[in-house]
Amino acid sequence: MKRLLLCLPAVLLAGCAASTQAKTDGLTIEKSYPLDYAQQFTADECADGCTLITIAEDRYLVVPQGTAVPQGLDADITVLQQPIENIYLVSTSAMDPILSIDGLDAVALSGTQAESWYLDAAKAAMQNGQIAYAGKYSAPDYETILTADxxxxxxxxxxxxxxxxxxxxxxxxxxxxxxxxxxxxxxLARMEWVKLYGILLGKTDEAERIFSDAEQRIAPLADKAPTGKTVAFFSITSNNLATVRKGGDYVAKMIEMAGGSYVFADLTDSGNNLATVNLSLEDFYAGAQDADVLIYNSTIEGEITTREELIAKCPLLADFKAVQTGNVWCTSQSLFQQSMELPDLILDMNRVFTEGTPDSSELKFLTHIQ
Known part of the structure; x- marks a missing residue:
């Protein structure tokens, strides 16, 4: 609706309740940038070569280098004049898309310290001084940020x-x-955000190619029948709770795409935007005891390598079917920073679901717990 309103004559907009937000003086929208999966942002291409990005209630106008900023813009539009340089990157999930389109040179500041990066290129850039630490999101180093322009x-x-x-x-x-x-x-919706960074950094061709390649890697799985394997993806907290993903979460979708059936698929949003739910160990036992495959999420509580370590976290796990059959896997801690590598996790899971216990050395994100 918003994109249609942008193109309507002012006389028609006068009586429209959404006109204040939707009408953009000074811009002529020609077409929408094509997005196949992402729902959390839109991009509209303007006649003068600018691109209007909308994220929730926020709007940003990306203006090409050498192009004048349009006159008469709505006051809520933030202008981003290219080239966009010396970025202060606080969101860790944005780094991998930027790396994938060879955009690291645009990043000068990080909200994450070098030792907390699992992405080799990001860690190396901080260690060699290319990227400086400028404080975490809640306590930025304003002096460093200003000095870096x-x-x-x-x-x-x-x-x-x-x-x-x-x-x-x-x-x-x-x-x-x-x-x-x-x-x-x-x-795929998460990965399609690479196109936003392509727009910001003037690398739309690279972003389109990277995303298409990732999409094609998992396309063959769509033609395969479900494996019939039931799967629990979880971690055990230090206060004896099981953290699992909600049924509508992207991890649950990846399990499904890999041919599995997520045992907590019926867990729905409990009134918040969190992707996870903490269950009592008794509730977790009831839902996951008979799961064919257990995948332990190391990104929260750290990696485990042995059955003994797993059972030490939760003795009840000794009775689980997957523990007794030896079908327990642990994710790498780098998983959630490597946001453009999700096809590898999907393919890893598909191999686990279809081959039983493939060699961990042949997998990228999953390690077999012995």
């Missing part, structure tokens, strides 16, 4: 917990883009 801060929605930080960055002349890829419900 930062052209854009890319945050995730955690920034809304400290709105004063966002306001201060904007007061200092640093535009803030809050990305919402984590709100996408499917892996």
């Amino acid at each position: 930062c052209g854009l801060a890319i945050e995730n929605t955690m920034i809304y917990h400290t709105p004063e930080v966002k306001e201060q960055l904007e007061k200092l002349g640093v535009p803030v883009l809050v990305e919402r890829s984590s709100y996408e419900s499917g892996p």
Whole structure:
């Protein structure tokens, strides 16, 4: 509806309740940038070569280098003049898409310290001084950010917990883009955010190619019948709870795409936007005891390598079918930073579901727990 309203004559917009938000003075929208999966952002291409990006209630106008900023823009539109340089990258999930389109040179500042990066290129860039640490999302180093002539801060929605930080960055002349890829419900939708970074960095061809290649890698799985394997994806917390994904979460979708059946598929949104639910060990036992495959999520509580380590976290697990049959796997801790490598996890899971216990050395994200 929003894109249609942008093209309507002003006389028709006068009586429209949404006109204040939808009408963009000074811009002529020619077409929408094609997105096949992503629901959390849109991009509209303008007659003058600019692109209007909309993320939730926020709008950003990407203006090509050498193009004048259009006159008469709505006050809520943030102008991003290319080239966009010296980015302060706070959202870790944005790094892998930027790396995939060879855009690392545009990043000068990080909200994550070197030792916390699992992406080799990002860690190396910080270690050799190419990227400086500029403080976490809630406590940025404003002096470092200003000295670097930062052209854009890319945050995730955690920034809304400290709105004063966002306001201060904007007061200092640093535009803030809050990305919402984590709100996408499917892996391909999350990965399609690479196209947004392609638009920002003038690398749309690279982004299209990278995304198409990833899409094609898992396309053959769509023609395969379900494996019939039931699967639990979980971790055990230090206070004796089981953390599982909701049924509509992208991890549950990946299990399904790999041919499995997620045992907690009926878990729905409990009134918050969190992707996970903490279950009592008794409830987890009831739902996952008979699962054919257990996948332990190491990104929360750390990796485990042996059956003994797993059972030490939760003695009840000794009675689980997958533990007794030896079909327990652990994810790598790099998983959630490698947001463009989700096809590898899907393919790993498909091999586990179809081959039983493939050699861990042949898998990228899953390690067999002995």
